[in-house]
Amino acid sequence: MELPEVEVMRRDLEKDVVGRRIAAAEVRPSRNAMRIIRRHARRKEFTDRLVGHRFTKAERRGKYLLLHLDGGDVLVVHFGMSGRFLRGNKRQALPPHTHVVIDFQQGGDLRYIDPRALGEMFVTTTDELGKVKELQHVAIDPLDHVFTWQQFAAALAARAAKLKPLLMDQGFISGLGNIYSDEVLFAAGLRHDRLSNTLSAQEVRRLYRALQEVLQDAIRHRGTTLEDEAYVDLFGKPGEYQHELKVYGRAGQPCRRCRTPIESVKVAGRTSYFCPQCQS
């Protein structure tokens, strides 16, 4: 789950979960459920900090989701690859790989489902958020209004790294994963292996605009749901952006702009897709 999917989830939670009070919380008995709450030694240590409290705000930092609670605690969630929240109720059976269930006083529940269990969830205090190492490393959000192209240009010039891994580096810019970094680079007309400090001012501007346009567009389409990854929103509904993808997962198929076959290559261990004609 990358920035657009986390943002769609945040908006759903803001509408449907913020304001609700937690009546009960359960960490399921599986080994993977303990993996999800790996920062807490015991289940009770985690659930005790939730029960009786009300969600007051849903915030996003890069790919992290912060669910604030009254009383000053925060539930921090990172979805990894296959993690997601799903609204449900007692009458509905828990789907496989459900690790955490939060019951609301007003009825209904919130399930955390994560087949690959690469996600993580923990409770901390708002005061100690600044001490969480992972959150400290989250760089500026490309959709933040304080993210200016001049600042972006300086940051790119200060590094000599290939664009694709750099865009996926959460300490450089936050929120991009494998799918959106490829889509952004296509929209900017830049190759994955261009070095960040070789970009002209015009190319930097193109990349800056591509970041915002692609991410905003993906949020408007409620995220990308691929067959295998099966991201769905809080209510189980798939996104629509997979129909808008220009390069990701399209190896061998004609480029939507110039008909040249899309190529795929391994970059920093990730399969990357690009158009050899449109991107330079």
Add this chain to the structure above:
DNA sequence: GTTTAACCCTGCACGC
């Protein structure tokens, strides 16, 4: 400083 590889995990496609 930058890049690579290994690790965590499950489901699925693949070849034999």
Add this chain to the structure above:
DNA sequence: TGCGTGCAGGGTTAAA
């Protein structure tokens, strides 16, 4: 049918 292998990709960490 069933087994082993490799891949998918979020991130971190250690090593090159």
